[in-house]
Amino acid sequence: MNWTIAIPEIVLSISGLFILLFGVVQKKENAFFSCTILSVAAFITVGFLALTMPPGGGYLGLFISDNFSRFMKFLIILGGLLSVVLSLDYNEGNNTNQFEFPVLIIFSTVGAMIMTSACNLMTLYMGLELSSLALYILCSFDRDNVFSTESGVKYFVLGSLASGLLLYGMSLLYGFSGGLGFDDIQRVLTTNSQHSAGFVIGLVFVLIGLCFKISAVPFHMWTPDVYQGAPTSVTTFLSTVPKFATFAVLLRIMTTSSGFTHQWQILIEVIAILSIVIGSIGAIAQINIKRMMAYSSIAHMGYALIGLATGTAAGVSAALIYLASYLFMNVGTFAVIIAMRRKGRFVESIHDLAGLGKTDSALAVAMAIFMFSMAGVPPLAGFFGKFLVFGAAISAHLMWLAVIGIVASIIGAFFYLRIVKIMYFDQSVESFDQHSLSLSFVSFGMGIVTVGFCLFMRPIMVYGFMAATSLIKM
């Protein structure tokens, strides 16, 4: 049995256990800082390990490692790492600096990594539960805050419902295909030309369960409340890592059931269009910047789903590049949101940003870059993601999908540019507090990556295409 195939997951879990133990036995008053630094080190180590994993399967068909899982794991680990770095500042300011925080982030990341490598329904479910359970706790981590508790409870109740739907779908798939592995499902799909209704219902239930996790539209209601209530460092994590993992699972299942692409396409197209339109329109009415980012993330997932709907290698690689660009601009925006602080209190209204261009020009420039990038303005990261996704949709003859996407992205540009207008043209209120070095580091670094995305385009496209072909061939 080739157990070394899961070395990154094993190392990250063991570091999580070690950090937990360290936090419990050490004598200092508060171990949050040292545990966070240790988990940053663990994330960096595991990031390198994940990049060097050879392709192959292991654990008797439960676990797979290929170019695709390597690409997604790298994004996931990067997301976990950046959220932990942001928590250094946020959780100190918010008085939620318990050492369990980085440990829970680590375990949630482990679950997400297992999901990307799952090629069996049971592995998928276990990874999903590990990732989600840690997230439910993280959402209500600020337990004295009513909003945080509310967000934890809402996410828990709705997440359990989605898990139930997912399990129900899995049981139907198991009953009608006789196996839990993705290859068993594929075998049934390719040998039987006539698919039984139970099998189709099972697939749809699995799709619903996964769409809940990426907050695609008919299942997006939880997103604004949970994003607003959760501590901002958790919101950063929530908007990146579990979404990437679920997206990886969606891609893997969909390319596995390739005999079924046509039926899938209709579903994914409808979900993608609804997500883009409702995400873009819903964000216009939001005053709270975290709620606005929630709707923005719904729309972004819709754009990435367009790449999935094409079902071609070009479309899948476009979706992967879209997710990569989304990671950088999203984390950067949340770094700026965490820096929004007056007299030690966090403020979240978009009008609190008024006059930021005069009071803190560096922060304002970074925020403007992220907003322009999210709107899809040319030389920035977000433009390339959208460009590739729409290009793939047009070459797959999904013309109307691309047209709706472009129209909705123009609607979406309104609320991103409104932030820029508020920062530079509105009367300034009080300036924000001096923000810490870690925040400057993250917002500056993400800003550089967002601006210079075109310079890395070639290697990113090569890796994205390698990942996509390893999946489509499978």
Added chain:
Amino acid sequence: MTVILFYVFAAILIVSAVMVVSARNSVHAALFLVLAFCNAAGLFLIAGAEFLAIMLITIYAGAVMILFLFVVMTMNTNLVQAREGVQRYMPLGLLVAGVLVFELVMVALNYKIDPKIIDVVSQPNLKAIPNTTALGSAIYTHYILLFQISGLVLLVAMIGAIVLTLRHRPINRRQNITRQHMREPVQTLEMKSVNLNQGVEENGGFLRPKDSYYGIAEKDSFGPSPGDKMDITEKRQKGE
């Protein structure tokens, strides 16, 4: 012989299951549930699943039912109140039960396994290895990855329960375990030989422990700080 045993177990199982829902006393209902579990375990034994039988008795009859009995006895649940709606909801309940019975009959009459699936499903050869061994190899060899992940899930649940509920209030009285283990009898006790026919008063009144509780209390958890030698009662006597 096994047929007779099967019918005996099955009959007791059904009777005790009916008694669980109809017993007036909730403790009796819980005990009937234990009886039902034991008979179900007997059925498992007849089917050759000895491991499941033992698990059913140890986990359900042993652990879960004890917890359940604790709850029933401490909560003082009022069954009469819970039964109030029985008359009103009876027709609806009967309807649902009828639908379920109909479905069960339909399934039993039209039961058919897809012949293609039989090739896909792998079944262990139960004649060659006992089912405990088969389960062990499935859990600890074949699905070791999933087994370990479930361990992590439970650990995360535990961390969550502690993080979200534990509060370090100053009123919580906690011991400093190391100091408690390190201290000697001499530090706390003073041995006195008391003469016959003498009471406490003749021997100079009550003695307090030399090093009282907060000597070994965790910092901030009880009374004055650990360095402070003064007892609370001592302060009270001095009128502070």
